[in-house]
Amino acid sequence: MTAATSVTGRRKVGRPAGVRLAGTGMAVPAKVLTNQELATRVDTSDEWITQRTGIRQRHAAAKGEDVRTLSTAAVRQALGEAGMEPKQLDFLIVGTLTPEMVCPSSAARVVADLGAVPAGAVDISAACSGFVYGMNMAAGLIESGFYKTVAVVGAEVLTRLVDWKDRRTCVLFGDGAGAAILTASDDDQQGLLYQTMASNGDGWQELYVPREESDIPPKAEFSGAYNTLQMNGREVYKFAVHTLEKTIDDALNAHGLKASDLAAIIPHQSNARILESARERLGLPPEKLYINIDRYGNTSAASVPICLHELRSAGRLKQGELVLFVAWGGGLTWSSSLWRL
Ligand code: ACO
Numbered sequence: 362m363t364a365a366t367s368v369t370g371r372r373k374v375g376r377p378a379g380v381r382l383a384g385t386g387m388a389v390p391a392k393v394l395t396n397q398e399l400a401t402r403v404d405t406s407d408e409w410i411t412q413r414t415g416i417r418q419r420h421a422a423a424k425g426e427d428v429r430t431l432s433t434a435a436v437r438q439a440l441g442e443a444g445m446e447p448k449q450l451d452f453l454i455v456g457t458l459t460p461e462m463v464c465p466s467s468a469a470r471v472v473a474d475l476g477a478v479p480a481g482a483v484d485i486s487a488a489c490s491g492f493v494y495g496m497n498m499a500a501g502l503i504e505s506g507f508y509k510t511v512a513v514v515g516a517e518v519l520t521r522l523v524d525w526k527d528r529r530t531c532v533l534f535g536d537g538a539g540a541a542i543l544t545a546s547d548d549d550q551q552g553l554l555y556q557t558m559a560s561n562g563d564g565w566q567e568l569y570v571p572r573e574e575s576d577i578p579p580k581a582e583f584s585g586a587y588n589t590l591q592m593n594g595r596e597v598y599k600f601a602v603h604t605l606e607k608t609i610d611d612a613l614n615a616h617g618l619k620a621s622d623l624a625a626i627i628p629h630q631s632n633a634r635i636l637e638s639a640r641e642r643l644g645l646p647p648e649k650l651y652i653n654i655d656r657y658g659n660t661s662a663a664s665v666p667i668c669l670h671e672l673r674s675a676g677r678l679k680q681g682e683l684v685l686f687v688a689w690g691g692g693l694t695w696s697s698s699l700w701r702l
Contacts, residue, residue, distance in 0.1 A: 369479045371451075376506040377545030380552035382702055383445065383510075385670040386438025388431045389420040389537040389657065394520070396532070403528040410532045415633020419535025419658030421520040428457050428467045431538035432516040433474045435666070439512065439540040440475075447477040450542075451508040454499060455484045456491020456515045456662035458570075458691065459522055467516070481508075487560075488568065489629050489690025491515055491662035492539070496686060496698045499543050500553040510544040515662035522570060524589035533631075534590070535658030539666025550681070555612045555699040560692045564600065567593045568691035601631055604689040605639050608697040612685055616699070620645055624682035624702075625672055629689060630654040630664040648677065661690065678702055 395418045396407035410416055422431070432455055440447060453475075455468040468482035487494045492515030499511040516538035523531040546552065566578040570590055577583050583591065605628060613620060620626070620643040628636055633654050640650040651668045660667060665686050672678050682702050689695040 367479075371507045373506045376504060377547070378549040379546040380500050380503045381544055381546035381548070382541055382700065383544045384439040384441070384443030384542040385540065385666065385673050386435040386440075386442065387537065387539040387667045387670040388434035388438070389667075390422045390426050390431070392421045392423050393418050394421045394535075399532055402525060403531060405528045405532055413634070414533060415652070415654050416533065416658045417655045419520070420537055422518045422536040426536070427461050427518055428455065428459055428516040428538070429461055429470050429474065431518070431536070432467060432471045432514045432540065435516070435538040435540035436471065436475060436512050436514060439542045443542045443544070445510065445542065447475040449510050450475070450477040450480045450512055451510050452481040452499070452502055453477065453512040454495040454514065456487060456495045456513070457484055457517055458486060458488050458491070458661060459518045460484050471514070487690070487694045487696070488692055489631065489659075489661045489664070490688040490692070490694040490696040492665045493686045493688040493696035493698050494558050494694070496541065496543070497553065497556040497558055497696065500556075503543060503545050504552075510542065512540055512542050513666070514538060514540045515664070515666045517661040517663050519590070519659070519661055522588075522590050524584060524586040526586070527584050527589070529594060530590055530592050533659050535660050537657055537660045537663045537667055539663050539670050541666055541669060550701055553698060553700055555615045555697070557608055557611065557695065557697040559696070560694045562692060564596075564693040567596045567600065567693060598632065598635065600693060601635050601689050602638070604695045605635060605687060606642070608687050608695060609639070609643070609685065612697050612699045618683070620649070622683060623649065624678055624684055626650045626685045626687065627665055627668045627672065628687045630657065630668065631659050631689075
């Protein structure tokens with residue numbers, strides 16, 4: 362039975378005082394793909410990958426694993442941590458660029474798999490910025506007074522979207538999902554303090570997935586594999602360095618904060634060199650700008666929530682502390698989200 366069986370509209374019940382991060386979860390495929398293994402498939406080496414990117418291994422989805430299954434597992438764990446039942450979810454957002462199908466959304470099927478029907482469900486396509494966009498949108502839904510509890514997921518199976526003959530991209534990406542449960546709070550100190558959701562579509566061709574010849578930009582160096590991720594690594598690198606610096610500075614300046622006032626900056630994991638130089642510039646110790654790309658590679662929209670879950674599980678994020686999420690990616694898009702937990 363899939364039709365609406367009861368009234369599913371919502372009446373405004375008054376705006377909450379704040380928004381609380383109630384739980385987090387993550388899921389990665391069991392299969393680990395090391396740099397050494399990749400070096401048997403393409404002309405690369407553990408040394409090149411480690412030195413240029415900081416990646417040592419990534420997880421790769423097996424048959425039957427996809428955004429839907431990984432997201433469902435991550436949200437289940439997050440709900441468990443929050444002490445909530447699936448039926449308490451009012452809305453679920455999945456940030457992904459690798460949904461199973463163009464229609465239906467992965468989100469709608471995750472809601473059904475969880476037993477959370479008739480919660481609202483939507484996938485958002487903002488590439489690596491998807492989860493951070495989702496956190497900002499979820500905060501807005503809760504602050505509107507129409508929705509009380511929202512799950513935000515970042516999930517990808519990028520190993521299915523790379524060209525396994527292209528060493529410039531296939532070594533970079535990995536699969537996984539991370540989830541956060543946000544809910545209305547009586548504490549007006551908790552919630553979103555600052556956010557960015559931005560794009561510049563003029564730079565679309567720096568990172569794109571062509572479906573046919575007409576999608577290829579003029580003068581592009583194209584390897585010939587349609588439906589695989591094409592990336593101009595050097596241009597995206599420059600964009601990432603600039604965006605990371607600017608979005609962090611803007612968020613801090615907006616509230617008169619210093620980087621050391623934050624419990625953690627959780628950035629998208631696209632290259633350890635980019636993240637380490639940002640950490641150095643800000644004068645932060647390793648634990649304050651989290652890096653785990655060595656274990657997961659670039660998991661696109663999943664990278665920020667996986668970091669969030671690892672930090673929270675390690676007891677390194679406490680109520681009342683400040684945390685800043687920052688991401689950038691295809692579109693081009695970028696996003697930041699500053700929270701008091
Ligand atoms: N193994 C060995 N050699 C390689 C490999 C490899 N896997 N890949 C590239 N090379 C070679 C190139 O062929 C080139 O050789 P050449 O000089 O003989 O032509 C040389 O290494 C240098 O290549 P570059 O592309 O210039 O390498 P660079 O130092 O720029 O590193 C990288 C490439 C890691 C991709 C980097 O540019 C990067 O991290 N870019 C940013 C990616 C990013 O931030 N993405 C975020 C968004 S992702 C999303 O939204 C889904």
